Amino acid sequence: MKNNLCAICGGKLQNKKTTIDRMVEGHMYLFEKVSVQICEKCNEIWIPCREAERMDQAIQGKIKPHKKVSVPVY
Numbered sequence: 623m624k625n626n627l628c629a630i631c632g633g634k635l636q637n638k639k640t641t642i643d644r645m646v647e648g649h650m651y652l653f654e655k656v657s658v659q660i661c662e663k664c665n666e667i668w669i670p671c672r673e674a675e676r677m678d679q680a681i682q683g684k685i686k687p688h689k690k691v692s693v694p695v696y
């Protein structure tokens with residue numbers, strides 16, 4: 623990823639904190655206040671490596687969640 627430019631459309635990226643959800647093997651994982659970069663043109667979310675690593679570790683059970691919620695599925 624180039625500095626502050628979207629790799630898809632070349633738009634400007636803005637630093638934001640957002641909630642990311644990931645579905646892995648039928649389990650939903652929610653990550654709050656993740657520092658990401660969001661393209662102001664196409665709204666693509668770019669997750670920095672260190673945040674992505676933290677998510678992988680959490681999904682592998684290496685990080686304890688600070689809360690759990692149940693998610694209804696229809």
Ligand SMILES: [Zn+2]
Pocket residue numbers: 628629630631632633661662663664665666
């Ligand atoms: Zn873009």
